[in-house]
Amino acid sequence: MANVTLNLGNLDQTDKIVRDALAAGLNAGIVYLQGAMRTNMGTSGGGPSGQLAYRYKKKADGSFVMNKAGTRRKRFKSSKATYTSSTEGGFPGIRTGRLRQSIGVVSARPNTLLAVAGTNLEYGRHLEYGTKTKDGKKLMAARPWALRSLEQSAEYMIDLCKKTAARVIIEKLGVVK
Numbered sequence: 001m002a003n004v005t006l007n008l009g010n011l012d013q014t015d016k017i018v019r020d021a022l023a024a025g026l027n028a029g030i031v032y033l034q035g036a037m038r039t040n041m042g043t044s045g046g047g048p049s050g051q052l053a054y055r056y057k058k059k060a061d062g063s064f065v066m067n068k069a070g071t072r073r074k075r076f077k078s079s080k081a082t083y084t085s086s087t088e089g090g091f092p093g094i095r096t097g098r099l100r101q102s103i104g105v106v107s108a109r110p111n112t113l114l115a116v117a118g119t120n121l122e123y124g125r126h127l128e129y130g131t132k133t134k135d136g137k138k139l140m141a142a143r144p145w146a147l148r149s150l151e152q153s154a155e156y157m158i159d160l161c162k163k164t165a166a167r168v169i170i171e172k173l174g175v176v177k
Contacts, residue, residue, distance in 0.1 A: 016110065017168075017169060017172045017173065018169065019110035019111070019113065020110050020168060020172065021164075021165040021166070021168035021169045021172070022108075022110075022113055022165055023107075023108040023109055023110045023113060024164050024165060024168045025160070025161035025162065025163075025164040025165035025168070026108035026113060026114075026115040026161060027105075027107045027108050027115060027164075028160050028161060028164040029115070029157040029158070029160050029161040029164075030105050030107070030108070030115035030116070030117050031105060032153060032156065032157055032160055033105075033117045033149060033150060033153055033157060034103055034104070034105050034117045036149045036152065036153045037103050037117060037118075037145060037146060037149040038100050038103055040091045040145060040148070040149050040152075041091055041092060041093075041094050041099065041100045041145065042086075042091065042092070042093055042094040042100075043090075043091050044086045044087055044090025044091040044092075044093070044143075045084070045086050045087060045090065045093060046083075046084055046085050046086030046087075046090070046092065046093020046094070047083070047084065047086075047093040047094045047095060083095055086143055088141035088142070088143070089141070089142065089143065089144070090143060091143065091144075091145050091148070092127045092143040092145055098121070099119060099121055099123065099124055099127070102119040102120065102121050102124070103117065103118065103119050104117070104118070104119070104120075105117045117146075118146060124145075124146070126140065127142070127143045127144075127145060128142065128143075128144050128145060128146055128147065129142050129144075130142035130143075
């Protein structure tokens with residue numbers, strides 16, 4: 001009978017290595033989810049159509065020049081531009097890109113092993129769950145983007161977490177394949 005002995009050595013050191021590996025795996029997965037959330041915005045239709053214009057500075061000679069970098073350019077709709085909502089249940093359309101740009105992550109740390117992806121914009125929640133009046137009348141149908149992105153990405157994220165954690169453990173323990 002052949003015996004295989006696995007000596008993990010100092011358990012405190014092993015625990016640190018495993019926690020570091022799990023944190024690295026969670027961070028790889030959460031960054032992938034962040035990208036999926038951003039990519040899915042606008043894929044179900046919706047958004048501005050027609051002509052959009054930006055405010056420019058008017059020069060003394062009557063010509064226009066784009067505002068310098070660092071100044072606020074205000075986007076406005078011309079009379080020919082309209083906004084079309086995305087379908088109920090579909091990913092939200094993109095009007096200004098503010099929600100998509102605000103999607104961020106809080107990385108996992110070895111002591112907490114918690115990673116978060118999302119936005120701090122209030123209307124992100126309104127789009128995710130819809131809105132209702134105080135008496136329960138529906139105002140806006142839900143256009144889920146966060147949980148739906150998670151559902152679509154879950155299998156790949158789990159695989160990515162496993163592979164990243166395994167790679168970190170192999171590197172830290174000095175195991176050669």
